[in-house]
Amino acid sequence: MKTTSIHTLLALGLLLPGGSALADEDELYKTKNCFACHRVDRNHLGPSFKAIAEKYAGDPGAEARLAQKVRAGGAGVWGQVPMPAQPQVSEAEALTLTRWILARK
Numbered sequence: 001m002k003t004t005s006i007h008t009l010l011a012l013g014l015l016l017p018g019g020s021a022l023a024d025e026d027e028l029y030k031t032k033n034c035f036a037c038h039r040v041d042r043n044h045l046g047p048s049f050k051a052i053a054e055k056y057a058g059d060p061g062a063e064a065r066l067a068q069k070v071r072a073g074g075a076g077v078w079g080q081v082p083m084p085a086q087p088q089v090s091e092a093e094a095l096t097l098t099r100w101i102l103a104r105k
Contacts, residue, residue, distance in 0.1 A: 029097055032089050040104060047078045053105035063102060067094035 029035060037045040056062035071094050073085035
């Protein structure tokens with residue numbers, strides 16, 4: 001597993017200058033194209049973040065699988081509309097987004 005330095009996380013805006021708290025995760029999904037298809041509490045083109053969190057609640061492998069799906073895309077879990085790959089989202093950002101989504105339950 002590749003480690004990410006604190007300087008890299010600061011540059012990505014994932015840590016606040018003190019290095020102890022995550023930056024405004026409520027806005028990160030808007031800057032990474034998630035909002036084009038998803039909403040927090042209602043379905044749009046894709047499922048709501050709340051529905052995703054409920055579906056994967058208690059699934060210990062969900063975080064890693066969903067982070068991978070953010071970057072690679074996928075289809076079939078929520079219907080036939082495919083989720084396009086988001087390769088511009090880094091691995092660290094995908095994990096941050098996934099953790100934020102799974103906390104919406």
